[in-house]
Amino acid sequence: MSEISGAIGIIGGTGLTTLAGLEITGTRTVETPWGAPSSELTEGRLDGQPVVFLSRHGNPHRIPPHEVNYRANLKALYDAGVRTVVGVNAVGGIHPDMGPACVVIPEQIIDYTWGRPSTFFEGSLEGNLDKVTHIDFTWPYDQAARDILAQAATAHNVSFAGFGVYGATQGPRLETAAEIRRMERDGCDLVGMTGMPEAALAAELGMRYVCLGLVVNWAAGKSDHIITMEEIEAAIEQGMSGVRHILEASMADLGALTALPQPS
Template identity: 80%
Template sequence: MSNESEKAPVGIIGGTGLTTLAGLEITGETECTTPWGSPSAPLVEGQLGNQKVVFLSRHGNPHRIPPHQVNYRANLRALYDAGVRTVIGVNAVGGIHREMGPAHVVIPDQIIDYTWGRPSTFFEGDLEETTHIDFTWPYDADARATLVAAAKGRSVPFSDFGVYAATQGPRLETAAEIRKLERDGCDLVGMTGMPEAVLAAELGMRYVCLALVVNWAAGKSDHIITMEEIEEAIEQGMSGVKSILEASMADLGALTPKSS
């Protein structure tokens, strides 16, 4: 790619509120379909400085698709077809680690998949051969380093490590399940981290998670989890998420595409 205007767009998967980044100009919206069906919502295209950005609302707009029914394959393929080669998955999660309480930002480095029954690969059907991709490091190292540097530069309280436990949902976990996840080494718990990460890897895309803790996981506080608590944490912590995205977008766009 020879100049700024030819850089690939950066994809952001998350809530619709992320389209209010400072300095972002929304330039269009595209309805699309893929061999795997339609994505959760139209692709919203924008321009942040010299960097093109494509937003996709994971749960639809309005928010209506539960985590176990998200068409993850269509979402990733739609972004890929739009030219995206670097994807940021913004996730609301529960905190297990003692340092990861409500409104805290986490850039995790590992994931454990506890989901079941979700279509989780592009490699199925009438294949010429079986393909096994390496998934040792589920989050792209260069993209993670870019987000970490942006968080430090904006003085956003955050953790640059964490094991994300991807659970089935849509219900929240029991206290006993959280104790099990903690014994397994998990620091965070969410419902949308998989198969999103592995599908991006199958397409040869750089993928990184930017997580916002919106509640203590079950049994980690002295009260039950309420939507009021979650909404308050989102309001408090989303400014940090947006600040990191604003500061990192140009550098993420400058990353060279992985060979797929």
């Protein structure tokens, strides 16, 4: 696969390819040693910056969170030349300041998932990293990239929370109220199903990774009603404009960051 030097990878929904000023230059279907990624790669330029989009749940949306081929997704982006990834995630709000339509740039993650292939360091499969390495994962989200997203949000008057702990659950069902109370005691501010192992796999490949979360509902037990798809869809419609503004405004700075030496 030919590389696009300095490209920014964006993993999220298909709607992100409607960013203002985005010029789509092509699409391609790829394979990796771990199989096919969730979708074809959509390549383009945004504000002059090369970008590569990947739809995490497929196009159309069909792959549940626990069945996403996270290894193939990250390796496909890496092979395409991506070294900085923005993961756009729909999440539930636990913290009282993180209600529906709130944009969040979290700083930490707790992994509650199980059974998902979650490392490149295993077995003898062609393409696996050549030796077991216990990567440092103290700070799962790249701080310089977080700062850029936060500055873009501030510059464009997008209300956001620049902190938070993302609790990654297995899915595809939503959580019980008791599970959310436990997660809150653990220190989680957000709950979602796609944050891991995506962030850890990016770290294994030496990629910068940052999460841009959109709260689409209050977590279980945090409101006086059950969670409905109508509520989620309304929050997505309301909040996605902020997500798009942040992405549109941050591409040039993320591109400059990508050009710097990668963290060791």
